[in-house]
Amino acid sequence: MSSFLFGCKFMLANLLIYSLLNILAGYQKPTAGEVMINDKPHTRPSSDVGVVFQHHNLFPWMTIEKNVEFGLKMKSVPKSERKKLVSYYLHLVGLEASAKMLPYQLSGGMKQRASIARTLAADPQAILMDEPFSALDALTRENMQIHLLDIWKKTKKCIIFITHDVEEAILLGKRILVMNSQPGRIVVDLPNPLSKQNQSVDEIKHLKEFNDLRHYLISAIRGHFKAKNALNEIF
Incomplete structure (x- = not known):
């Protein structure tokens, strides 16, 4: 699977997101369900899953x-x-x-x-990224987003990228997942309709569809409407 997966965690407790990351990385066992990589159970840390944290850890x-x-x-x-x-x-x-x-x-x-x-x-077969650009200034962050897109296009690695920045999810994501809390559930799971745009980051930001999708995701996070019905109205 060659895609980005994003979790927008505006209202998501840190405990929940770190539990999810720990399960995906193999550090923690889920209470139900299982993690599969290439149709094989992933139950412990291995070289199949790489992790990039908020801090570089060099x-x-x-x-x-x-x-x-x-x-x-x-x-x-x-x-x-x-x-x-x-x-x-x-x-x-x-x-x-x-x-x-x-x-x-x-x-x-x-x-x-x-x-x-x-x-x-x-x-690794998959890479987990936990808000790796959150501590960077705006210009450096945008440059890193461009770098990451270029790296993904060349390597085609599956990247699971956690972010609380809706715009970052839209600009980078091939698939976008939104989670809420209490209880932690996926409330939106959709292919990013803008991911195939052959345009620069600045050009995409000025598209009407970009702003429509941004408002849609924010509304879904806030629970203002049924996400599937709203998406059909936008695209």
């Missing part, structure tokens, strides 16, 4: 290339192959010139790109 004493290489080394990947993979993924995220730097020498956006490169290098 090792501060390692250079960027050593951080990206770390997971490969733990998997006993041969040194020559590790070197090729590290070079490839640093190039993919635009950090090849920063390979010898330490994390403190990089900007917030660059650190997150390094974290994404480290996750991708492990070649």
Whole structure:
């Protein structure tokens, strides 16, 4: 499955969202149901699922290339192959010139790109992203969204991306899920009708359909109407 999945958590308690992430990552067992990856149960942490957190979680004493290489080394990947993979993924995220730097020498956006490169290098089947751009300033955040779209187009990885930013979900998501709380339930699950637009982020933001979808999702989060009926009226 090559798609983005988004959960907009405006009214979602942190406990609920972290429980969901822990279950998907294999850190916690669900009380009911199961997580399947390629038709196989996923019940414990493994290299099949990579995680990118809000904080970059890079090792501060390692250079960027050593951080990206770390997971490969733990998997006993041969040194020559590790070197090729590290070079490839640093190039993919635009950090090849920063390979010898330490994390403190990089900007917030660059650190997150390094974290994404480290996750991708492990070649997981799916990647969980927990609001990875929430601590960035507006311009850096928009640049990171563009970077992430480009990375996804090249790798076609399944990415489950948690965000509380409706616009971020619309701009990046191929499929959008909205959850509410008390109890935690999916109230919207829809293919993003704007995901196939061959336009820039700025151009998409100025589309009437963009604003219509934004208002629709916000209204669904607030519980103002039955989501399926409203969507038919908009598109």
